[in-house]
Amino acid sequence: MISSVLPNFKVVRDKDRCIQCGVCERQCSNNVHHKDDVLGVITAEDSRCVCCQRCVVMCPTNALHIERYPQVNRANANWTHDLVQGVYREAETGGVLLTSMGNPEPYPVYWDHLLLNASQVTNPSIDPLREPMETRVILGRKPAHIEVNEREGKLITKLPPQLVLDFPIMFGAMSYGAISLNAQKTLAMAARELGTMFNTGEGGLHRDLEEYADNAIVQVASGRFGVDAHYLNTARMIEIKIGQGAKPGIGGHLPGEKVTEDVSRTRMIPEGTDAISPAPHHDIYSIEDLRQLITSLKEATRYTKPISVKIAAVHNIAAIASGVARAGADVIVVDGFRGGTGAAPLRIRDNVGIPIELALASVDQRLRDESIRSEVSVIAAGSIRSSADVVRAIALGADAVYIGTAALLAMGCHLCKSCSAGTCNWGIATTRTDLSKRLNPEIQTEHVVNLIHAWGHEIEEMIGGMGINSIDSLRGNRLMLRGVGLNEKELSILGVKHAGE
Amino acid sequence: MRIPSGCAISAIMDRSGARHSGADILKSITLMHDRSNGLGGGFAAYGIYPDYANLYAFHLFFEDQEAKHATEEYLGHHYIVEVSERIPTTKSHKVNDGPITWRYFARPRPGVLEMEELSEDEFTMRCVTHINMSIEGAFVSSSGKNMGAFKGVGYPEDIGEFYHIADYQAWLWTAHGRFPTNTPGWWGGAHPFTLLDWSVVHNGEISSYDANRRWVEQFGYECTLMTDTEVITYLFDHLVRHEGLSQEMAAHVMTAPMWDEIDRMPPERRELEYALRAVYSSALVNGPFSIIVGSSKGMLALNDRLKLRSLMAADKDDIVYLASEESAIRVICPDCKNIRPIGGGEPFFVGLYPDVDVLGGAR
Known part of the structure; x- marks a missing residue:
């Protein structure tokens, strides 16, 4: 079947560096790499690559790197590349699109809009190399209220179980x-x-x-x-x-x-x-x-x-x-x-x-x-x-x-x-x-x-x-x-x- | 806006309950002139109103007559006001743009109090909060029994003259000279900060402010002044009056021992310290501070647990002295004994002798 779904990534192999050792083929569980012993070449099936970079890291001669798939299309601000591709994938399979890890969409990341304070002059900053610093x-x-026997230094209200x-x-x-x-x-x-x-x-x-x-x-x-x-x-x-x-x-x-x-x-x-x-x-x-x-x-x-x-x-x-x-x-x-x-x-x-x-x-x-x-x-x-x-x-x-x-x-x-x-x-x-x-x-x-x-x-x-x-x-x-x-x-x-x- | 500040503090207490004029405390705080910058000074005095020892003594600041009328109407609804009078002051070229200063001696109206189903203190705390929050131009500078706060914008020595401090007789005096690092110039914002019979003078800037504020606001407090002193006072009040801890234990919670130290304690003590830190973790006060908390029970001195602010203690006979600088003690008591620093995180409480009853009609 002819598919309109584009690969996400392109595997780029530097032929001058590649020694055809086949590590990439053995390491890739997605079967991206294929070593053809008869022709003496290693090829890559880009559509299977997920850019996990296992082959890149394992290649002994640094002959590999992965690029974003370069094909341009007529995506625009409304119909983005991912939406178009999503429609193709759903049209071809009839299934719910499945994914993993966290939401990658460009929603605001509020952490990046919150800056931290530091002391100057009126209040000394504390040096953790020289002073005790508690992260426990x-x-x-916690009970709303606890009873203590101050004279004997004893706790009267017992706490429910806690994690320390x-x-x-x-x-x-x-x-x-x-x-x-x-x-x-x-x-x-x-x-x-x-x-x-x-x-x-x-x-x-x-x-x-x-x-x-x-x-x-x-x-x-x-x-x-x-x-x-x-x-x-x-x-x-x-x-x-x-x-x-x-x-x-x-x-x-x-x-x-x-x-x-x-x-x-x-x-x-x-x-x-x-x-x-x-x-x-x-x-x-x-x-x-x-x-x-x-x-x-x-x-x-x-x-x-x-x-x-x-x-x-x-x-x-x-x-x-x-x-x-x-x-x-x-x-x-x-x-x-x-x-x-x-x-x-x-x-x-x-x-x-x-x-x-x-x-x-x-x-x-x-x-x-x-x-x-x-x-x-x-x-x-x-x-x-x-x-x-x-x-x-x-x-x-x-x-x-x-x-x-x-x-x-x-x-x-x-x-x-x-x-x-x-x-x-x-x-x-x-x-x-x-x-x-x-x-x-x-x-x-x-x-x-x-x-x-x-x-x-x-x-x-x-x-x-x-x-x-x-x-x-x-x-x-x-x-x-x-x-x-x-x-x-x-x-x-x-x-x-x-x-x- | 939050108001960080440095400061000078000083206190004198006679453990026998004998009363002394404000001349000494004035001399002590005056010596530390350079620790203030003219933007706030004040005094708290205990035992000054023996004739009205069982009435709440309200010290008020009014910006105008309208605020005074509104406050008096409100007070009249909630209290039987026995005395209403001007607080005697003398303006000088140094202190001359203050508000109207007035005091009332009053007791809660029985009917109203019963309807609210609150203790007298809780009732009074809420009334004070109402006046400060809701009556434009009115501010309660103190609200305890047989005590009062005298404070304003200026150097403490000038504020002391302004209020005729030397004319009052008290068994406990605390004083504050303020060095705020911005310029609000507001009389209500000067120290001591008070609530009921608590008064707090404080030197430092706490870095745990918002953690403390947001914790204590769960229990009916409103931090309107945004000062460290205010939140420390509320922490104290909550831990002592609501949680039933002693003053020393409240201070201990606010400057809790380090976990390293707790881990080495005997099992029973360790269990207690664990529980205190777990339950009152947000009452831990962080950052440099030295405070003196006055009350009808005595005075309590406390330093932050890293000891980032100076505070000295000394005594002579029945009298105990505290001050940011040793010289401020020596200037009023050259032959004082046991001069020593208050240790970091080690509450130092000075109580009245057991047989002294200053509230039930001190003479």
């Missing part, structure tokens, strides 16, 4: 199946080394990772994959996943090809079947039902673990978050519309939900207006790209953040947005053992740990510059932010002043 945060429900993190950064939910066991193990090992948490996502907890239970958040999603009493108790926190920023309003989708024997055992579903979680939880049709599930999970774990509820940032997020807090959630996770995913319908990912910055700001303010902000913890997720974003999120009101994409990049991801294909050449988003063995958990753990250490140092430098020596004094401290290039409405929702004010 404690997540979980050495950095305000955790690894967001990425399920086994969506990512490889080695990738999940990397996150688990890094979380243990860093004193933070990884999140199993909705795909159950593989038995090899049970030893990381003290650093695990286990998820209960609408599909209930892998959920039993043992699973719930092999964790520090349980997270009810209502929604995900990349695909608000729909459930998870793991293609049957990724459901190997091991995945099937972990998820407790038949091998080779699509793991499609329902759009809603069919036992949660309203807020009072959520309270029941929260209570059930607390009962099942004898009130030893905080329960978090993850919701996608949608239009009415502030009221929803308030309801979730009142339904008994100890921790609320707000996931913005730029959050990543292993697989999502393209039109949903690119068009549904709202930015985390605005959602976070209004959730935090709403909870304060209702005087309940101090009783619950708020985690921001959905494209936290750097330590500066972490600082901004906390200053807007988050207790901590989840990162996903940044952690995957640290372990080798090249952001090719093809996770759903299951052929990840970097061994991350695949369940093929020949590919996942390319990811060495020991080596990649070091990279992930390095990343968080680097961010930790940067956070210390930034808040030290503000004259702050504890992350506690950054939380909700919006005067440490100033907007640039934002209109009055945006400033008012974010609760920040414009630069120069």
Whole structure:
């Protein structure tokens, strides 16, 4: 069939450099490269290339690079290249366009319009090399009031279970199946080394990772994959996943090809079947039902673990978050519309939900207006790209953040947005053992740990510059932010002043 | 607009409850002239109104007669006002453009109080907030019992003369000389900042301001002045009056021990410190500050936990002195004892002797 779908990329091979070793062919799970021993040439099928750059990195003579496919067309400001191509692809297949990773569309990134403060003269900046600097945060429900026996130095009101993190950064939910066991193990090992948490996502907890239970958040999603009493108790926190920023309003989708024997055992579903979680939880049709599930999970774990509820940032997020807090959630996770995913319908990912910055700001303010902000913890997720974003999120009101994409990049991801294909050449988003063995958990753990250490140092430098020596004094401290290039409405929702004010 | 400022602070307290004139505190704060810049000075004095010890003493600033009428109408609805009089002042070429200064001694109207179902203090706090927020041109500069704040725009020594500070007798005096780094020139913005019988004088600029403000505003406070002192006062008031902590414990929460230190504590203490930091994390005050909090119970001195501002203490017999500079103590008490700095994050509370009752009718 003649196809009007154009390749996205073009593989360029420098013939003078190529020694025809065939590494590119062996490394590419998308079968882009083909070495013809008879003709003595290596050719490339551009249409299969996803620009994961595995061949570029592995080529011993640097003979390869990838370019954007040069073909021009009559795309215009209204009918863009991607829209035209999307119509061709849907017309040829009749299927929903599937994609991966976070929303790439040019919506405003509010992080990039928020600048940080620093001290000058009237208030000394604090030097983290010479002064103590605290990045520890404690997540979980806090009583509105505690009784203490001051004379004996004793606590009378006991606190509900809490999570203690050495950095305000955790690894967001990425399920086994969506990512490889080695990738999940990397996150688990890094979380243990860093004193933070990884999140199993909705795909159950593989038995090899049970030893990381003290650093695990286990998820209960609408599909209930892998959920039993043992699973719930092999964790520090349980997270009810209502929604995900990349695909608000729909459930998870793991293609049957990724459901190997091991995945099937972990998820407790038949091998080779699509793991499609329902759009809603069919036992949660309203807020009072959520309270029941929260209570059930607390009962099942004898009130030893905080329960978090993850919701996608949608239009009415502030009221929803308030309801979730009142339904008994100890921790609320707000996931913005730029959050990543292993697989999502393209039109949903690119068009549904709202930015985390605005959602976070209004959730935090709403909870304060209702005087309940101090009783619950708020985690921001959905494209936290750097330590500066972490600082901004906390200053807007988050207790901590989840990162996903940044952690995957640290372990080798090249952001090719093809996770759903299951052929990840970097061994991350695949369940093929020949590919996942390319990811060495020991080596990649070091990279992930390095990343968080680097961010930790940067956070210390930034808040030290503000004259702050504890992350506690950054939380909700919006005067440490100033907007640039934002209109009055945006400033008012974010609760920040414009630069120069 | 937020108002950062540097400053001088000083305090004198007689633990026996014996009262002394304002001459000494005036001398002490005057010595630190260079720590102020003429944009604010003030004093808080405890025990000055023994004849009205059980009435709320409201000190008011009015920009015009209209504000005064509106305030008096409001007060009349909510309080039985027993005395209404001008606060004696003498204008000089240094202090001459101030507002009308007036004071009222009053008690809540029983009927109104019952209807509101609030404690007298909570009722009074809300009334003060209402006047400050809603009556144009009126500002309550203090609202405690048997105490008062005397403050304005000028150098503290000139403000002291203006209010005839030396004519009042108090068992606790605090003073403030202000060095704001912008120029609001507003009398209400001068220190001490007060709420009920709290008065706070403060030197420093806190970097946790908005975190503290947004936390405490959940509990019915409105930070209208945008000054650090205001938010510190509310933190104190909330932790002590609503949360039931002692003043030392409230101060301890605001300058919590480092996690490193907590991790090394014995289990029981560690559990307590963990809970305090977890529950009151947003009450942690960061950035350089030294404060003196006055109340009918005594005075409390506190430095930030990195000790980024100077604050000295000394004593002689029943009298305890505090000041930003040692010289400001020595100038009034050359033979004082135990001169020492207040440690970072180590609350220093000076209480009245146990048998002294300054509110229930001090003589």
